[in-house]
Amino acid sequence: MLEFINAFLKYGFIQNAIMAGLLASVASGIIGSYVVIKRITFVSGGIAHTVLGGMGIAYFFGFDPLIGAIGAAVISAVLLGLVNLKAKQHEDTLIGALWAVGMAFGIIFMSLTPGYNVDLMSFLFGNILMVTDPILRVLVALDLFILTIVLIYYRQFKLICFDEEHARLQGLPVEFLYILLLNLIALTIVILIKVVGLILVIALLTLPSAISALFTHKLGQMMIVSSGLSLAFTWTGLAISYGLDLPSGAVVVVLTGLAYLLALVFKRLYIKGQRKKSCEISAL
């Protein structure tokens, strides 16, 4: 741990990694909460894998993959939003198709790109230690954008998550709000890919929020707790991976998964304890 703190003080790339972890945690805590309560993990997975296609294409044409990632994320969010609204009965299949085809495009374009393909691995598994200053600035902008939109539409998003039909009756633009929410999910995924990579993105997007949902009664609390948990997992994972020389994304996700398991067990025991207590009281 001390070794990590020393490295943090000494190296700019560690400082950037710490910052990127913070930015990712804030975005995933807030947006992941929506993903969990609206139960759209699979849709989010579809968006995440389509992002690889965008990265591959950008990479091939010599742009920054981040630009391709943002482009593909936004396009797939709009597409999947329309699928949900217009072709609901085929939604599952269409998400699966987009998921696989998006990823296939990414792999083809990356293999077409001359040179050594080390980058494919970093897209798939993330490399938080390679976050440069310009990337950090983009992440800050994305975070600010996400926060602003959520701040404005907080209540309306909550209503469409809880009861879409009633939202429509109350005159809310449900289609617009749903596609906007998917876009925020897409941008969050782009940030998270930098931290844990494509394969592990869903874990960091949903598990902290799922833990948080077990212990909170309000959406706002759920978001804050979830961001805090996410931050704890990301920073601890980073320190451990640095100390043991392991891939950071994977360590972060293993930590998150373990915490989720513990939370489930704890909640179970807690409920049992409560039941026992109330039985004892009623027995008296």
Next chain:
Amino acid sequence: MKTVIELQNVSFSYDLRPILENLNLEIKVRDFTAIIGPNGGGKTTLLRLILGSLQPDRGNISVFGVSPKKARFQIGYVPQHAFFDQGFPITALEVVLMGTIQANSLFFRYSPRDHLAAMQAMDALNIADLADVRYGQLSGGEKQRVLIARALVGKPKLLILDEPTASVDSRVEHDVYELLKELNGEIPILIVSHDLGFVSSYVNKVVCLNKQLEVHDVDDISKGVITNLYKSPMEMINHQCLL
């Protein structure tokens, strides 16, 4: 008496399968109406048409003299409480507060006026003490009251409920109907129900729906018929509605 809902020759089909055929219906301002009929008879479809979330293939629907889409804001709608995710992090008060949200409600805060309206609605339904309880932890009857409070918070001029007493016990069912009867003093109420025997002591109009529709004044249905119906409601409905 003023007409609230009017259907003229309304037909609707899903993928060429006719669900509703040539419906005519008039609901007045003092009415407490129950729509009954077998599953697949089109009850929910009829509700959706009146709420404006579906459009009829043929015919005309007006609510308060305008199209359902325009009248939407004046309708309080109570869906079946079992639809909602039990794990959703939300308190009873927040569910009711959500009834105040409109397209121009931005940012976090509800206004003091919204809070007041929500608390008044919860008071009226005797659930004020449940305000901070998580929605998923409430009993079936309590959830139903919370959803009715949410519908009332927007000061509707018409209340529509879809199976308000599905999956609650008979004591709660009785309470809910007593409550609705009270509310009916001020606004017209339309409910979908599967149990004519029970609702007939509260409603004044019964709409039998099975593709086609037949309206009965509740007094026209004889005591004997109701007793019969209690034993086997489906047969009675078929008998009454199959035209």
